[in-house]
Amino acid sequence: MPRLASDKYCTGCLACHDTCRHNAIQVIEKNGMTYVNVDSKNCVECGLCEKACPIVTPVRKNELAQAHVYGGWAKDEQERLDAASGGAFTGLAHSFFHSHKEEKVAVVGAxxxxxxxxxxMVEREEDISLLANSKYxxxxxxxxxxxxVNKLKAGYWVMFSGCPCQVAALYGLLGxxxxxxxxxxxxxxxxGIACQEALDLHLKYYQSPRIYSFRDKRQGTQDWKYSQCTTIEVNGKPCKLSREKDMFYAIYSGWLLDRRSCSNCRYASIERVADITLADFWGLSIPDYYKQGVSLIMTNNDKANDFVKSADDIYVFDEALTTAIGGNPHLFTGYKFIQYHPMVLAPGLMKKLLPDKLRFAILTNRMPHKLFWAVFKVATMLHIKYKRTKLMKRLSKDQRLRHLLTNANTGGG
Structure with a gap:
């Protein structure tokens, strides 16, 4: 039988499923999470799944010395408004189509x-909007x-977007x-990735049949800082919830329905796995124009930097990695002590033992349960502080990395 990632480290990327040619790897669900099961009757032990699994066979990451850090946003104001932050992905996707006119192009996203x-996968520029905005x-x-893989073989230009573990999965399959x-x-x-139950509980609480968006600057305030709340259907109309009343974000920010691998992420390191890294650019001083949303755009190799600098649908400005890591700790660490919480260690057992109302109160971090959760949160914050200090020392000591300490990237856009 093949050796695949354990439940603790499995990201649910499904690279092993896609690479299997014998229908031996089935997608299953455990405790609301996606995992796989190997059918021994069909398995021929070819080893392709082990090679594709980015946990069993780690993929190469980019060298930090090649990285450049930018802030930016989509030049189209409507695209920026429709996005969760600055609309960098949408702008890059349009630029990708523009830079390969008269050729076959495909863009992949959630x-x-x-x-x-x-x-x-979309093959028309007008369909990029189907991939816009964040999903949690x-x-x-x-x-x-x-x-x-098939599109690349057919001569397409392909932009693939996803979580770092999903990019690693694609690389694992490509070898x-x-x-x-x-x-x-x-x-x-x-x-961290919440399981489907986080959304289902949220919609059930509000007796809503539908979520329109996980983050929406179009409903109510257009201030990027206050967009982190869901818009759902209530009485047949879109309703943007306040952050205080949003049950999904209460669950999401508590991490109790995240995958265990998200507390041991192999890809939340300063050496990134993808060509381009995107995030909200938290930590910037925010003038009025920035309030519409600013994206962190980190190019991790020369190919990516050349593309971003030539992209015609985004505006970018040089920034320092120190600013980026100040507001985005998951750029350099993914370790969370919440993995030792009983709700994470034994989710199936806790679901059986706890009454639904009590379990929901714990998942949404309501007092007094939040006091117990805070122990894991504080420990995680101290770990982040330690890792950030260690990273800063590394950046300042290594002459090859000192360009990342200022906003004077070589060849900025």
Whole structure:
């Protein structure tokens, strides 16, 4: 039988599923999370799944010395407004189409439909909007990696976006062919992936049939800082909840329905796995124009930097990595002590033992349960502080990395 990632480290990326040629790897659900099961009757022990699994066979990361840090946003103001932060992904995706006119182009990203998130591929520029805005639950990626491989073989230019573990999964499947000049990868800085139950509980609480958006600057305030709340259907109309009343974000920010691998993330390191890293650029001083949203854009190799500098649909400005890591700790660490919480260690057992109302109160971090949770939160914050200090010392001591300490990146956009 093949050796695949344990439940503690499995990200649910499904690279092993996509690479199997014998229908031996089945997608299953455990405690609301996506995992896989190997059918011994069909398995021929070819080892392809082990090679594709980025946990069992780690993929190469980019060298930090090649990185450049920018802030930016989509030049189209409507695209920026429709995005969760600055609309950098949308702007880059349009630029990708523009830079390969008269050629075959495909862009891959996460799409929210019928309260479920899945990765899809679009081949028309006008369909990029289907991939815009943030999604905070596990995306179904079954089949998408094979689609990317097939498109590359057919001569397409492909932009693939996802969480870092999903980019690593694509690289795991491609193996030595990952350096295809026609492929560019984009990762979002991930704070952890909540399972589908987080959204289902949220909608059930409000008796809502539908979520429109996880973050929406179009409903109510257009201030980027206050966009972190869901817009759901209430009485047949869109309703943007306040952050104080938003049950989804209460669950999401508590981490209790995250995958265990999200507290041991192999990809939340300053050496990034994708060509381009995107995030909200928290930590910037915010003049009025920035309030519409600013994206952190980190190029992790020369190919990515050349693309971003030439992108015609985004505006970028040089920034310092020190500013980025100050507001985005998941750029350099993904370790969370919440993995030792009973609700995470034994989710199935806790679901059986606890009454629904009590479990919901714990998941949404209501007092007095929040006092117990705070122990894990404080420990995590202290760990982040330690890792940030250690990283800063490394940056200041290594002459090759000192350019990242200022906002004077070589060849800035």
């Amino acid at each position: 799409n929210l439909t019928n309260n479920r998130v899945s990765h899809i 639950i596990q995306s179904n990626t079954a089949g998408i990696y094979k689609d990317v 030595s062919k990952r350096n295809n000049e026609r492929l560019i990868t984009v990762e979002v800085v991930c704070h």
